[in-house]
Amino acid sequence: MMQHLMNILWTDKNGYKFGNRDETISSALGRNKKLGTLTAAGRLIDKILDIIDPDHSLNSIDYYVEPSENIIDHLAWIRIEDEQILCLKKVNEDFYFIPKGMRIIGDTDSQTLEKSTKQIFNVDIDITSMEFVGIFEAQANGKKPGILSRITCYTAVHRGELQPDSKIHEIVWLTYEDKANLSEVESVNF
Template sequence: MIKKKRVYKADKKVNPFIGVLLFLISIVLLAVTGPLGFLYGFFRSLFRKGFKGIGEYLLKIAISVDQLGNVMMQHLLNTLWVKKGRYNFGNRDETISSALGRNKKLGTLTGFGNWIDKLLDVIDPNHSLNSIDYYIEPSDQIIDKLAWIHIVDGRILMTRTEGRGNYNIPGGKREPGEGDAKALFREIKEKLGVDIEISSLYFIGIFEAQADGHKPGVLVQKTSYAASYKGELQPAMEIAEMVWLNYKDRHMVSEVDMLIFDFLREKRQLE
């Protein structure tokens, strides 16, 4: 069984008054209990794991502070560090470094943003790129999808949706409450008429790039799996065409699938 620590729920609308009240309560609790909790956690970590324990504890706090900063400073960072077509800072589940890395990949950092990125690279090489978090909560700037990678004799199975020009790795989006396995099984059954063998699911990786047909800064993220199947492959629903492509056909696929093609080529799975 494939298990992933992720919750796919959009934020519910909140009464502004409730937001202000909860903010004030959180500030009071932090001011009163924060110092006590920090001291207890510090010495507990020290006694249990020594200096290593302190390092682990402080790292968790640093990440949380970073996430808080991503929300508190989102408007300032979106003004100073990134330009038009950007990926926005401000996701409460993401660190500043993660959002910085996504903009570095998109090429949307300003001169100031590039300077900050280079400064971080001096401290920790490729810091922002290595900090990109693929397990953050969904947002209107990340289209989350699943992909089924099926390769036979060095060629990968691809599909083309009605009215689209590029080919895509078959898959689709989750429905509310679905896990990866259930959602991928449903999507492949609906679109290609075969049954994915869930027990054979093998995680390949998570790939992310600019989403085709969307405004700049909107990303598509594909969580990709390989798996065996039962049945006969047959295009259905909105699938207009099913083909087998080699690496030389890379220019015919979506931007995110180009990354997957590169990955599979490096692994010598795609000819």
């Protein structure tokens, strides 16, 4: 009952929903603060918490919460050359994105990343060279408001020539100036 009350009082209709049993109230509050979906009451609660502990809700965001219907979980391969990042564009899409695959339950991050880069580019990554970059979240493209896309990013050395699968229209190397052409989760954290 409390989750429904918080969803009504603290977030607007497009907000990230409270109620994931694995997530703290402060974490959900922080996600809504990042999305800009707090109501006046939600902003007041956040300000009170900030007085006690500066940036409390933002620092409380738990990126390790198990995915739910409100969080789409991906693993991404970050490839940078000459200060440009490797990105893709699908047929019939109007934005670019960093190469990624859906997290596979039961697989390690390296297994999922290895499978997705093989499927997308027909290349092999050296899993011993994988280095963690970070975890990023934002509103998911094409999904109803409050549905987040979470991307856990790694770099890794690859073997082979990049050859996109048939669903990919274009491989591009983008710079910071091109960030407006990226999907929201990538552009927020680019």
